[in-house]
Amino acid sequence: MEPIDEKFVIEKDSALLAQDVKLHQRPFHVVMAWMRSKGVAGDLFDRRIWDPLMEVYRRLYPTGDFSIPAILVGGVAIRDQMYLARVDIGYGTFSVEPLKCIEISQSELELAFKHYPD
Structure with missing residues (x-):
């Protein structure tokens, strides 16, 4: 071919x-x-x-992004801050970890849960 x-x-x-x-x-x-x-x-x-x-x-397109965009883009409020949350398209069987969809650093997320567990 x-x-x-x-x-x-x-x-x-x-x-x-x-x-x-x-x-x-x-x-x-x-x-x-x-x-x-x-x-x-x-x-x-x-x-x-x-x-x-x-x-x-x-x-x-040497710097082009060929990835398929997220199927769902939304927002999550943690304390008084809004963070983007994206759910990507997936193929096959897999699990979605909601906290990993939030665009927040792991350290900031842990701090929020530590001081504001509600």
């Missing part, structure tokens, strides 16, 4: 950018378009397809 070439990625990425498709979404669209154009069926996350694609994307 031939790898996705940089010219194809740049062409499709430019069109997606013009449509205001977010950076983390564009590799999925590009790989699907490439698979359709080549008549390739199967897993779009196949490393033989995905790794060369992401090498190109990392060259194009």
Whole structure:
């Protein structure tokens, strides 16, 4: 199987950018378009397809964030301060630890619970 070439990625990425498709979404669209154009069926996350694609994307956007954003963003009040809380998207079976979703340092969280256990 031939790898996705940089010219194809740049062409499709430019069109997606013009449509205001977010950076983390564009590799999925590009790989699907490439698979359709080549008549390739199967897993779009196949490393033989995905790794060369992401090498190109990392060259194009060296500081780009390709991670999928949190599925839920909210706030948590601790004492009189608000902290962001994010619940990320997960695949498979796993447990969510609510306290780890809060954007607060471990030391500040421990201090809050120590002095304000309510």
